[in-house]
Amino acid sequence: MNNGFTRRQCLKLLGGGLAASVMPSIRLLAANNDERLRKTFSGDQTLPVIGLGTWRTFNVGTDPQLLDDRADIVRAFFERGGGMIDSSPMYGSAPDVMGHALQQHGTPDSLFSAEKVWSPAGGSAEEQVTDLKSRWQVDRFDLVQVHNLTDWREHLAVLREMKAEGRVGHIGITTSHGRRHEAFEEIMASEDIDFVQLTYNITHREVEDRLLPLAEEKGIAVIANRPYDGGSLIRDLKDRDALLPDWAGAECGCSTWAEFLLKFIVSHPAVTCAIPATTQVAHLRENMRAGLKPMPSASTREKMVRYIESL
């Protein structure tokens, strides 16, 4: 009697072993997809709550090494179900770097491309959008915003026409660092726009008073920029050797400060997504984990603020 394995049995065993080793990760990915929070905007469309910003981080010029590094960030973003990527003509070569990344790894259906028009870049809004499309190498942007309200009346009028003709998906306005909130509010109240982008994080919550309630009331989607306050929030917490509170894991599934800070932002009912920027794939992974449920409740959000203020 031959007690050894036949070739067929060996192959079956090997196949079974391989399947067993892969299954947990497949299960995890499936679970992640189920647990990934998406928010509704413009009535019936949805977006993952964690997007990707490109300010300062994607302006790498033609440096081949950094171009590939940023393409890796974009790939990792899409592998984890990423949607919105936001850029601007103010961000130097960032739109070209996006074009490089999309050429390297393809343009997935999940991409929600967000650009801006910015007067100092020169040319009309239409010329800028045309130029930016060729730099991203995309046919159409899902969203075009008026950057920092520069010449917003002229630009919004053109963008509205382009939207009506189907040449851009949605239109909006942006501000950051808490600038020009009064003018911003007036535009939100009086103009027909789909998106606003503003600074909102756990230490800069001024927009909770008027702008976020107004966005909810008018059905305007909200993009939160500077979620880490330009990186200083994370740095300060690390410098203080601050520990996550014991309840962070149980109440909102946070295991890192990145998750804690981002979940606070995207759990606000009016916020559609946050757009953290990064230069490292490891940080991108942390950011993307913040888009997984559970999210903090209203009472947990208050606890989060109190905890940060106590540090």
Next chain:
Amino acid sequence: MNPWSGYALQDFIPFTADIYFRLLERMGEAFWPLQVLTMALGALAVVLALKDRGRLACLLIAPVWAFVGFAFFVQRYAELNWAGGYLGYVFYGQAILLLVTAAAGLGFDKASRRRPSTVLGAVIALAGLIGLPFMVTLTAGSWFQAEVFGIHPDPTAVVTLGLAMIILRGWVLGLIATIPAIWLLISALTLSVLEAPGAILVFTILAVGLFGLVWKSVERLSAG
């Protein structure tokens, strides 16, 4: 509304520290071993300045300004910052100013070794030539990131500031020192936004340089 109103300093630095240091590194990689030649040129200019051959020193460093303006600012920095192209033209302007000053022989001074301004000028020039390349140790970057006279703008400006203090006087000294001082201010502000440790060093060199310029003016007034 002025489109620039409401912007802060950090809005004019549209890149992160790693991107800026990589830019410095790319310059080092692209032109190695030209650094050996440019540093020798800088050392020769300092020696000539101390031997009262100021016009020749100006002639030697003028093309270096044009080279940095083109290779650093126009070819590379402008990819990251729209202001890069304009800064390139400013560096070309400094090259022309140095050439005109040398050709016209305007505002040259005797480099008395006993004069404090000469000593201070030599110290600043040597800091730019030898000290600044070692600033790379603060950021733990590769040696190609080392900022070198004739390749990178900071040491080029520092060496020129020191040389000007040795060889020039009066309004010509002020004229030739203006562009290096302005660039050092821009560079120090850039490094401070990037939270790079070199910011304090560049601010310090700039402050010492400006002190030296004032000192030399007072020195001449009291001598006259």
